[in-house]
Amino acid sequence: MSAPLPPINHHWISVRNHHRSFADFAFVYPVISRRSRGLSLGINLNPNKRCNFDCIYCEVDRFTPGKAGEINVPQMRAELTALIRLAKSGELGRQPKFLEAAELTRDIRDLAFSGDGEPTMIHNFAECVQAVADIKRAEALDPTSIVLITDAAGLDKTDVKRGLEIMDANQGEIWGKLDAGTEAYYRQVNRSFIRFDRILSNLLETARVRPIVIQTLLLKVRQEIMPPGELAAYCQRLIDLVRQGGQIKEIHAYTVARPTPETYATRLEPQALHALAEQIRQATGLKVSEFA
Numbered sequence: 466m467s468a469p470l471p472p473i474n475h476h477w478i479s480v481r482n483h484h485r486s487f488a489d490f491a492f493v494y495p496v497i498s499r500r501s502r503g504l505s506l507g508i509n510l511n512p513n514k515r516c517n518f519d520c521i522y523c524e525v526d527r528f529t530p531g532k533a534g535e536i537n538v539p540q541m542r543a544e545l546t547a548l549i550r551l552a553k554s555g556e557l558g559r560q561p562k563f564l565e566a567a568e569l570t571r572d573i574r575d576l577a578f579s580g581d582g583e584p585t586m587i588h589n590f591a592e593c594v595q596a597v598a599d600i601k602r603a604e605a606l607d608p609t610s611i612v613l614i615t616d617a618a619g620l621d622k623t624d625v626k627r628g629l630e631i632m633d634a635n636q637g638e639i640w641g642k643l644d645a646g647t648e649a650y651y652r653q654v655n656r657s658f659i660r661f662d663r664i665l666s667n668l669l670e671t672a673r674v675r676p677i678v679i680q681t682l683l684l685k686v687r688q689e690i691m692p693p694g695e696l697a698a699y700c701q702r703l704i705d706l707v708r709q710g711g712q713i714k715e716i717h718a719y720t721v722a723r724p725t726p727e728t729y730a731t732r733l734e735p736q737a738l739h740a741l742a743e744q745i746r747q748a749t750g751l752k753v754s755e756f757a
C-alpha cells in the first residue's frame with residue numbers, strides 16, 4: 466500500500482499558478498492539482514483556445530494568442546515523454562515553482578486532457594488519447610489515470626466515444642462539468658450556445674457506460690450564491706442521472722481560484738462552499754469532495 470499523501474496547501478505557488486506553459490513546451494504542462502491530489506501533467510489539446518462554453522469564471526487568458534493553432538501529436542508525445550522523465554528523475558521538484566511541493570512531484574497522479582479550451586472539440590481526440598495511453602504504458606505509469614476534463618458538449622461525437630473507450634482500458638476518468646440545474650442558470654454561468662438538455666443527455670449516456678466524476682464550480686454571481694431553487698434543481702438533475710442508470714463516482718465541488726473575466730463572478734468562502742456541498746450530499750446521497 467502506498468504511503469498517505471501529504472495535505473496539499475492551497476497557497477503553494479504550484480497550486481495557485483496553473484499557467485499552461487512550461488519551459489518551451491507548447492502542449493504539456495505540470496501542475497500540483499488538489500482535485501488530482503498531487504502532480505497532474507496537463508495536455509492542452511486546444512492551444513488555439515477554442516471552447517464551446519464561455520464561462521463567466523473561465524481562467525483562460527483570451528487576450529493573449531495561443532502558442533499554436535492545432536495540436537501537433539508527435540510534438541505532444543515528445544513533450545509528454547520528456548516531462549514524465551523530468552518528474553520521475555526528481556528534476557521537476559527542483560524547479561522554483563515546485564520547491565514547496567517537491568515530494569509530490571515524483572508521483573504522477575494523472576495525465577489530464579485539459580488546457581485552454583474544450584478537448585472534445587478537436588477532430589482527432591481518439592488519436593491523442595491513444596498517443597497518451599501508449600506513452601503511459603511505455604513509461605510504466607500503471608496506476609496513473611488518464612483524465613478528461615470536459616464541459617460534456619462533445620461526448621456524443623463518434624471520435625470522442627472511441628477515445629473514451631481507449632481511456633476505459635487505460636485507467637481513464639471523465640470529469641464532466643455540471644454547474645447548473647436549470648437552462649437559465651446554465652446560460653448565465655456557462656454562456657454556451659449548446660442546449661442544456663444536450664449536456665445532460667451526454668453526461669447520462671457517458672455515465673451509463675462507466676462511472677464518471679461530476680465537476681461543479683460553485684461561485685457568487687453578483688454577490689449571490691446559487692439560489693435555493695437552483696440548488697434543488699441541480700440536485701434533482703443528479704438524482705435523475707442516477708435513476709436513469711448513470712453512474713456517478715463523486716462530485717467535485719470547487720470554487721473560483723484565479724482571476725475571472727467577469728469581476729462579478731467571485732469565489733465562495735470555504736464555509737459557504739461547505740454548506741452547499743453538505744446540501745448536495747443530503748439531497749442526493751452522493752459522495753461530494755470539496756475544494757475550497
Ligand code: SF4
Pocket residue numbers: 516517518519520522523524525580581582583616
Ligand atoms: S468550459 Fe472551461 S475552458 Fe471553456 S469557457 Fe468554461 S472554464 Fe473556460
